[in-house]
Amino acid sequence: MLKFALAGNPNCGKTTLFNALTGSTAYVGNWAGVTVEKREGKYRKLGEDVQIVDLPGIYSLSPYTPEEVISRNYLLQDKPDVIINIVDATNLERNLYLTLQLIETDIPVVIALNMMDALKKRGDAIDADMLSQRLGIPVSQISALRGDGIHELMKTAYAEVGKERKGVSVLSESALAGAVDKVKALFEDREVSSPLFHAVKLIEGDELELENAADIIEAVDAIKKESEDEDFGSDWEARVADIRYRHITDKFSECITKGECKERLSFRGKLKVLRAKITRRPIPADIDKYKYNDTLTVSDKIDRVLTSRILGIPIFLVIMFFVFHFTFSEDLFYMNALYGVNINWWVFEDCGIPSLGVFLQSALGWCTDSLTDVVAGALSSSAPWVGSLICDGLFAGVFGVLSFLPQIALLFVFLSILEDSGYMARAAFIMDRAFRRFGLSGKSFMPLLMGFGCSVPAMMATRTLEHEKERKMTIYMTPWFSCSAKMPIYSAIAAAVFGGNDLAVYGMYLLGIACAILGSLLLRHTAFKGETAPFIMELPAYHLPQFRSLSLHVWDKVKKFIIRAGTIIAASTIVIWFLSNFNWGYTYLDGNIEESILHDLGSIVSWIFYPLGFGLGKYGWVFIVAALTGLIAKEEVVSTLAVLGTAIGNLSGGVGEEEAIAALFQTAGIGNAAVVAFMAFNLLAIPCFAAVGAARSELGKGKSFKGALLWWILSAYVVSMIIFLVGSWWWTCFIFLAIIAAAVTIIVLHNKGKFNFPQGGIRQLLRRKKEKT
Amino acid sequence: MDKILSQYRSGESGIVKQVSGAGAIRRRLLDMGVTPGARITMRKVAPLGDPIEVTVRGYELTLRKAEADCVVMKEDNNA
Incomplete structure (x- = not known):
């Protein structure tokens, strides 16, 4: 099948064009090994099917960012039949910079000149024929948004298939022409494809190229030495960039006619x-x-307000408030709180006017509840474990996770609107300063804030972060911004143990944020060490979000979530259901969880949790089991505690959650320190399956995903342990302070190069000892 | 007198004389069009004092002051 690659700057309308070309055939995944989005789809209107590959949005083909490396590897190794280069007409200069690099390959290139309508609105015009003539490649005018000219573009591209094209470089028209020819000749001897591209990159001193062409470096260096000039000396990177941009200003500014002011x-x-x-x-x-x-353009005018020194931050906070309010509020206009307006309709009892998110959630809850009731009724005559498996296991688990869906989707709609309109880049601009210290940038702010709503869209939103390290760190920290499902854990326990003191709830939120700050500082200086990623970013012009691309985008994420709920989450919940409803003789226990496999497993591992306080005593297993069921959904922790509390405290069935949990903590006899440790453990440990699934699809299956799981478990363990031990015996704080001080000193010294860990790790150290003896 | 881009006040503009620095940051600056000879207008500073927003080659670019330290500017004689 023919392959066409779409290449272009970020924000040039590439995704819109891709969606218009491929419609429903789009497939979204990750490029192997890296978490950069990979999209593929088919264009079917050309007589033969053409595969369309959407390359990540890039400004250049430099070797520094994963997006650029992917694009260039794809172009050079997979050799698409045609490159369709989308060029944003409103920003011709910078867009052509990439074009000039693309035409250095031997692959046919076609230009899709996009956003001509926006240009016209500005009163400017571009002479497309002149552009085509000067570049030596076909130029097609399109409007990706309205779908105009797309088929003509594809026909033009189709006509280019199979044409012999030799790379052209603007360097050949500069003082470097001789050098380029000589290096190119070296590559031609080696019979590589696109010799000109390699030659130019090698002259630039490109790291990737230097590795591949180690044998000719000396010859190239000699050639380069001859052509050094006074202005740039041996600074080839700047010289080549300068030649390119200079060429663009000289040759292509004539193609644009600026309109009158x-x-x-x-x-x-x-x-x-x-x-x-x-x-x-x-x-x-x-x-x-x-x-x-x-x-002033319209964008300038909007920016005068939205990123202004005084109003910038307040406006940002107000926007975020409304996003959350429309998604999570149960009292949209505060009618209930202020005027006592009560709604009693359908599933709503005694509450204010719900927000759209809450309304959809309740509606979906009503549907799934009814379905569960119907199925339970139908199964009432079969064996009790069958009904329990379907209703308490599968349905409870999957529907429990699905109940987040309306709010996740809504949150994502808002997020996409902010992203598509161009405001997200401004938010990063406004908040960057506050985050830099922790090795994060302003771009991490939005995802982390989303974390207060739900970790799933928050992790998905990290897609907008360009730098791999920063992305990973943000995902690692996201669950610590307590999501709406962790709230019931805090409030239920606070009500049962601390007399409903709000401070306990508030404190947990603060603890999460504090841990995230300390955690990112720690990671920044250990696992994610290195240069601070540059924050050099375009602030795109504002535009209205398009319904079509918005809905495709949201549907994409929703689909992923539903698939996960139906597969990995369904399987996990069944496993937990089985463990809590059967004993080792595979007999169904009918709610008697004290004899279950889960109870035994909890008891077996409970010693691990002794240092955390809540694993101690006869009923230590209860808390471990509760934390485990929290993996299905964090609210499960509360219901497990309530169910077990009722059983253990010998209470009658009708008591409320609060009493049951209070009784449980009393009977189990664990102190306040252990209770807080338990809350902290639930806050920090592995989030629910839904969030774990999201982390997995964002981080890939490899090391970083396992690292995330380990990070969450270890940090939860350590923090809870410190809370319990210091809370019980205050003097232990000196021990921890000493350990922390020692660790910090070692890390600082190590990073300064004054202290080195033994080479090769413990295993080799032991082997060396053995050899000596 | 040569100035550094990070010292510019809002509304001030000039021509890039030289881009120092190294590695990814420098390359990124060059790729984004901050090359010697390019005209840059300082637009504004973010509410918290950093980063800054500039206009270069007809579009809005934001960069941190630390990165703007790498850009040596000279006066624009045509302006």
């Missing part, structure tokens, strides 16, 4: 005209006084 009437001028019209008098002669030249 628009004359606009000032507000007072408009009033005068209006008055004249109403009173039917002639427009006053001095109207010209009120005209001024409008050099």
